[in-house]
Amino acid sequence: MSQNIMLVIDRSQLDALRAETKDSLDDTKAAKTEAASFLENEGEEIKGAEQAGKRIAKMYVPGAREVLSIQKSIGKLSAGNLMGAAGLMSLALVLYQKLQVYYEEQRQRFQKLEEDIRQQQGYNREQFNLWYSQQQTAMASSYQRPINR
Amino acid sequence: MFATPTILVVGDLGQIWGKLDWVEQICGDREREGFGAEELEFEYEFVAAQGCCGHCEQLDGSIYRGPFIVSEFPFAVQAGEEVWLVGYHPNCQCILKLRNKVEGAVGLLYGELVVVEG
Known part of the structure; x- marks a missing residue:
């Protein structure tokens, strides 16, 4: 009769890491959904505002027609839309900051790895x-391949 | 002191999540199924019984890898998760005792997480 050797694994760190990753993933998904929804609903207004902004940037000698066009485009952005845009911007900023920290950590780890190796x-x-x-290459293929037992 | 292997998980958040799921799955499988006692990672120490024959006394303290138990001691019988009865001769009470259970199992688990080409 053959017995297998059992291993009790402390998976608390792995669970914590998974939870953390899932939270980040959920945040990103929520932000993406919100951004997609915002763009879908407010896309025209954003486009209008963007064009207006470009015109402002290019406008050396503003003519009456340009001024009217800008006013019209900006007028489409109601107070609610502006608040939505501000919320989206702040969310994007938070995500950007998180990603910056993440990338910096990755960069430092990579440097340490390179030095050690x-x-x-x-x-x-x-x-x-x-x-x-x-x-x-090995890690990329390990993600795609089944476990080799 | 045995150093726990570090598993590096790289990729975007979605890929990391997928890989952590995969690691979790392998850990779960191994906790349930365990590893065969004859795996190469496992080391067994020959412990001669008191007053046993001269041959066994010579082997006392020798270290054997798992697969060599079968070839070196054809009459060995597994008596528990960590012990084999050597059965070198009739009434032989000598044992082979597993001495690196955690290290061996973790090494095997880590080996499973590294995919071999081919």
Whole structure:
């Protein structure tokens, strides 16, 4: 009779990481949905405002027709729409800041990894880049392939 | 001291979420099914019974990898998750005792997370 050796795994860190990732993912999805809905509903007004803004930027000598056009475009943005746009902007800013922090962490981790690997393996930068691209290929395929048991 | 392997998960948020799900699934499978006792990662120490024969006494303290139990000790019988009865000769009370259960299992688990080409 053969017995298997059981392993009790502490998955608390993994669970926490999954929860954190899911929260971030939900935030992003919610922001995307809100942005898509906003663009769908207010797209014309945004387009109008954008065109008006471009005209302002290009307008060296404003003529009466241009002024009327700008007023018309801006007039389409009601107070409610402006609030929605401001909310969306602030949400986008929060997401952008989060992503900046995330990318900075990733960049620092990568630098540390490069230093460690180069020190351990005695790689120069070119050899490290080759090694890293092989790792990336392996990881990308590991995401697509079934587990090899 | 055994160092726990670090698993790097890269990708966008969706990919990271997918990969963490995959890791979770593998961990769950292994907790339920465990690993075969003859895996190469597992190391067993020969513990000679007191007053056993001279041959067994010579082997006392020797370390064997899992698959070699079968080839080196054809009469060995698994007596528990971590113990094999050697059965080297009639009435032999010597055992092979697993000495790296956690390290071996974690190593095997980590190996499962690294996909082999081919």
